[in-house]
Amino acid sequence: ARLGILLSGRGSNFLAIADSIAAGRLDAEIAAVISNKADAPGVAAAQERGLAAFVIEAKGRKRAEHDAEMIAKLREQGVDLVCLAGYMRLLSPEFVQAFPERILNIHPSLLPAFPGLDAQRQALDYGVQFAGCTVHFVDEQLDHGVIVLQKPVPVFEEDDEHALSLRILAQEHLAYTEGIARVLSGEYHVAGRRYVKKRPA
Ligand code: GRF
16 A cells, blocks of 8 residues: 655654554555655655655645645555644545545544643543543544544553653554554444444355
């Protein structure tokens, strides 16, 4: 499969996916990395690895117009699965509809708890004793689509946002590869809100 990665910043999830591919843990290739920010470390890392990396600036542009440019680039690169990896901008309905059940996101909480920004801070403020991460399909609502895979982590009394974020991030790096592999396996399908193994005919 040909993956398209969308990011806005650090890019550690992108690098974890790239490492999984390089190590033979994931049968895919990265056909495009697109950043909406020119100074995203993730886009520099993609260039260093010799990947097709593109900056498509979003600032000051209409969402639909920016997204149309991304759709064109992803199609041009032959992308068949789009992976959001710290892409900090809402996608337009047009973008979501252009890749039905073919856009994944990773979010640093056990959804549906704590959607949106600062999920780890939200978890600490709420006082939950377990946090985690979620790989899910992207639909037209923020952090809402069908869940592909989740990984929990404990929250300890002495945790601050940094400590909890690091513990979750280590699981994100495992979860994204597993989630992508699950989707690419063809062995699962969406049944209502659940992503479950297909039953043999
Ligand atoms: C991760 O915590 C991810 O779950 C969230 O944004 C962060 C991106 O980190 N969506 P990175 O750019 O992949 O290092």
